[in-house]
Amino acid sequence: MSTNLGKAQLLRCPQGTSLQDAGRALGSNYGIPRSGAMDLHSYHWANHLLKNTSQAVALELVQPGLKIKFEAPCRIALAGAASSVTVNQVVISNPSLLALDAGDLLEIGAFLTGARLYLCIEGGFQVEKYLGSGSDFVAITGTATRTTGEYLHYLPIQPKSVLQAKPKWATDWFELEAIHAYPGPDWALLSAHQQRILLDQPVHLSKLSNRMGIQLEELLTNELEDLPTNPVFPGTVQLTPGGKIIILMRDAGVTGGYPRILQLSEDAQSRLAQKKVGDSIRFQLLPTP
């Protein structure tokens, strides 16, 4: 990395923290998952505040406890999970958009609501891009997550400037239970009874949830057989022969052999990414366009 770049050290990096952008759409020809921010809505909102490109690399946090020290001035924006934020141990009441000075220490405390927080920086964190994306994915970048002690690089800006804008981040949109989905390619293989069960009652996120997929607690009994392996996407809901319902997320493989019963809308994928283990959701069917 060029020595002209600003540096920020992760003095404390909670487990599961990764660098993400909007993902690598061109990787699927080689079986490379799309990756990218789990909650693209929040990621794009924060990037927009900074006038960043739609591929600027940001930090995705899945747990509180981040301590990061910036060695050069910068502007950052936070969106996603609402959390308690301090700069140099002073609580910031509206931390959506912040101008920081050299030496400033930013700390992200408890998540008040939501499951993923995005820390975007003006110009994006500077990493090598592969197939147009800097998103962490172990087979590509050699690491799935970031670690305590390491440095991130960014484009320094002129010494701290006063910010006029005071945008306010709202979280009510992801606190709703409804998860909108289109009928998937194999929806018609389900009986009317199975379709009703899936849509009528709340279902819950299980512990088996990560960037690849979110498995639900509830089972849906079925006699469906495996199908020929065909494409799947972030937001595809698969039903296994054992009745498990798995919602594929950003790091899922590009093809699968289980029936694909639903396809979440883009907004529903972002909302789902802010749900925690044990949270309830309700599938709501959208008409096929």
Next chain:
Amino acid sequence: MKPSYQLISPTLGELVWNEEPSDELLSIQFAYLTFVQTNFSTTILEVRQGFTRLSLVWKNLASQQEFVKLVDTLDLRPEPLPEKVWQVPVCYQPEYGQDLDDFVKSKNLSVAEVIQLHTQALYRIHFFGFLPGFFYLNGLSPKLHLPRKSVPSLAVPSGSVAIGGKQTGIYPMQSPGGWHSIGRSPLPFFDPNQTPPVWAKPGEQIQFVSITASQFENWEDEDRKNFLK
């Protein structure tokens, strides 16, 4: 082999065939792939191949609807498949294929018979999926079909050559997996430092070649040239 088209979301739809995967179907899929990439290059964001589907990601609903209007009128000629055959060395021994012994017992075959059946066929690469660089291959002898393991292994080593259901494949990297490992190849199958990161293309074929444990152990990058040519 005319496909139907199924809209899924405003930006996602797929071409649907209900035939068994075959060379003929792959030739037709390639024809549609080329057609879409040539004629809709500004509005198609991504094309994903599967055994019996071709998924299309569109810029917006309007561009998808353009295609819907057209699709039934299309009458495309199958595209010829490449003739390239790649030779892939495999050491078929229990130290390299952790499930080989169980596999031969389940199939009531000898190791020699399994090797013979597995190496005599040519396998067509249909697409990459599951893991980066993982080939979906068609052509496994029905005599080697075996349902996937009920309990998947947590760590199948990189290069493992395995059988799951009606399919055979190679794990390009260590991964959990439910297929039966019958051997291992010393070749690299995915390298993000290379462009492209894989050395074969969909439509090409591969053939497995049996090698000894000593050939596997003494494998040098030089040997690669004798195979990947």
